Amino acid sequence: MVTIYDVAKLAGVSPATVSRVYNGVAVSEEKAAAVRDAAATLQFTPNRTARTLRTQTAQIIALVIPDIENPYFTEMARGVEDVAAEAGYSVVLCNTDGDATKEAGYLGIAVAAHMAGMIIAVAGPDSDLTGFTSAARPLVAVDRAPDAYVDAVVMANRAAGEAATGALLDAGRSRVACIVGPHDIATARDRALGWRDAHLARGLEVDDELLRYESFRVEGGRAALDALFDGDADDPDGIVAGNNLIGVGVLQRRGERSIDAEALGVAVIGSLPFAALPEASVTTVRLPARDMGTTAARLLLERIDGVQREPQTVVLPGTLVRAATAG
Amino acid sequence: MVTIYDVAKLAGVSPATVSRVYNGVAVSEEKAAAVRDAAATLQFTPNRTARTLRTQTAQIIALVIPDIENPYFTEMARGVEDVAAEAGYSVVLCNTDGDATKEAGYLGIAVAAHMAGMIIAVAGPDSDLTGFTSAARPLVAVDRAPDAYVDAVVMANRAAGEAATGALLDAGRSRVACIVGPHDIATARDRALGWRDAHLARGLEVDDELLRYESFRVEGGRAALDALFDGDADDPDGIVAGNNLIGVGVLQRRGERSIDAEALGVAVIGSLPFAALPEASVTTVRLPARDMGTTAARLLLERIDGVQREPQTVVLPGTLVRAATAG
DNA sequence: GTGAAAGCGCTAACAC
DNA sequence: GTGTTAGCGCTTTCAC
DSSP: OOOHHHHHHHHTSOHHHHHHHHTTOOOOHHHHHHHHHHHHHHTOOOOHHHHHHHHTOEEEEEEEESOTTOHHHHHHHHHHHHHHHHTTOEEEEEEOTTOHHHHHHHHHHHHHTTEEEEEEOOOSTTOOOHHHHTTTOOEEEESSOOSSSOEEEEEOHHHHHHHHHHHHHHTTOSOEEEEESOTTSHHHHHHHHHHHHHHHHTTOOOOGGGEEEOOSSHHHHHHHHHHHHHSSSOOOSEEEESSHHHHHHHHHHHHHTTOOTTTSEEEEESOOTTOOSOTTSSEEEEOOHHHHHHHHHHHHHHHHTTOOOOOOEEEEOOEEEOOSSOO | OOOHHHHHHHHTSOHHHHHHHHTTOOOOHHHHHHHHHHHHHHTOOOOHHHHHHHHSOEEEEEEEESOTTOHHHHHHHHHHHHHHHHTTOEEEEEEOTTOHHHHHHHHHHHHHTTEEEEEEOOOSTTOOOHHHHTTTOOEEEESSOOSSSOEEEEEOHHHHHHHHHHHHHHTTOSOEEEEESOTTSHHHHHHHHHHHHHHHHTTOOOOGGGEEEOOSSHHHHHHHHHHHHHSSSOOOSEEEESSHHHHHHHHHHHHHTTOOTTTSEEEEESOOTTOOSOTTSSEEEEOOHHHHHHHHHHHHHHHHTTOOOOOOEEEEOOEEEOOSSOO
16 A cells, blocks of 8 residues: 555655645645655555544545435435535435434444534434534434424425415315324424415315325325225315325325326325326425535535534425326 | 543553454453443443554445436345445445446545445446456446456346336237347346347347337436337337336326327336336336345455355346236 | 554644 | 654554
8 A cells, every 4th residue: 555655755755745735735836746746656545544533534424314215315315415525525325214223323333433524314203413413523404303403404394285285275176185204203294284274374174184194105105095085084185295205105096096186186295206107297396305415515514614603494495386287 | 532542441451452352352251341341331432443544444335326316226225235234334325327437436435445345336338447356355246247257246137128028029019119228238238138039039020120229217218219109110019118217207208198008018127116106007027126235245245254256146037027907 | 361562544733 | 834753543463
């Protein structure tokens, strides 16, 4: 392995000067050129491990998400990656499966590995971020704002719920159900509140039978649709799907039960990039997942650079895209 | 930060003994207990950076893939992660966008960071893995076997192409087209060969007009379908989609053009987890992406443990799942 | 079985 | 602006 000592010897300077060249510290142009030449001929690559040990901080950002198989989170990951790479940081993706214990394990690793900071979509209400923040490491929450006093980038969940519901109601639907994620996840509750808002704003009654707290997964959408149609109450004529995966499940099950799009309108909160359906065949409230990632990464990089300011929460609006046909 | 020196002092032993306890080297039970007690009261966590600098190897596996937003690769990533975590390794996900330059950058980082090994789905024919392998780091290729003399885990692509095509032909289709990825990617060519095989095995003529090399993305499927139907030749009555994303594009466009499933059967090589379609409404050849990940991870861990043997290529078969209705 | 001591490659005082 | 030097926390000979 070639080290700064080898480069220093060949360039006729001290190791410290080599280090300075690589850290943007003032060095005479003459010596800097000699160092660059020597480094090139020796094919020198700085050893990041040694640098990390010495400076107590690695050029790495941990990205902790609850479900790596959900396109919503991978789209966000792309946003984080792009901004981080530009600033010379690597991104380490950690998948928690929504399990607070796994999550705690990753937080520990991130601290132990001296990672520069973390962007996290918390697993749930049991998440404990104090281990990381108490080590004074910068952290930005995404998608779900934890109670902790930290920077956060979230979606306008309540407004998204209201927009999705409103689109169905305004299209003449009168019994619009709502299927969201677990009750202990705030994004689920907020989207449900939006569903309620849309009814109240139009002077309509709210039937709580039509509100279902499930999982934010395909299976959740499938199960809830069955429960709605197999129960004693009247069938709904519209469904608001609380996220992309629930939307997939609802659409699958609607097809399997041979329910017509006329008979049951669906509006999804989130995008369906792999739905295999004609464009604009389903009403969606697009959530800017990639923007969430880039925004979070920029906030984090500011903190890493030592910017001092009050923690802030950035709220990103969704965009209603109405189905071209009966949704 | 608490170090092995602090633990040693409290336990009344030398730092070397503390190190031995953490590395499974023989230590008297008495002293080992003292060390564990001291470590517990001080909340000691070994510093991995220092360990890496000293041993020249980190407990990290690099997972390099061309498209983090493709569910096929994220499913594989889950498999890798699960096996790696069990063995005490962290996984770092690197997204290349199919860009050999980006890929080269990640290979460099992996070497510089002393990562223990790498699992890679190569970006393309320009990929150069020698930088990594010449540093004597273990590497396992997945999905796409590079020319290099390395371990690899791939799908039975030709057989998958034949199975998908055969399902359509046996259902009475007579003009079955095939849309695969770029011609310079071997998986694309192999799947196309399978399409050819299926025809020849049935004594049918092969019309090369029906074979399209596109990108392995949604857009590729959309564009190719349009080209097939807008060209001068007769319309196809069946399409083999060369991967999951092409399948999504084909199904989208089929719907948008209001082409009936009766008029155009589709068989997809790969799974469609988020297709929002009724179960078994499309014929698919399921590819065991997760298994590919776990198998690759196990091979890699063997190499990391120093197992010596000839490089091997594991071929994983797909599973034909016929559509219940006219596919 | 155990301890002393050197050193992995780098950075940051400090002295010049 | 530049060189000397100590040391980040750990592992690993080498002696005992």
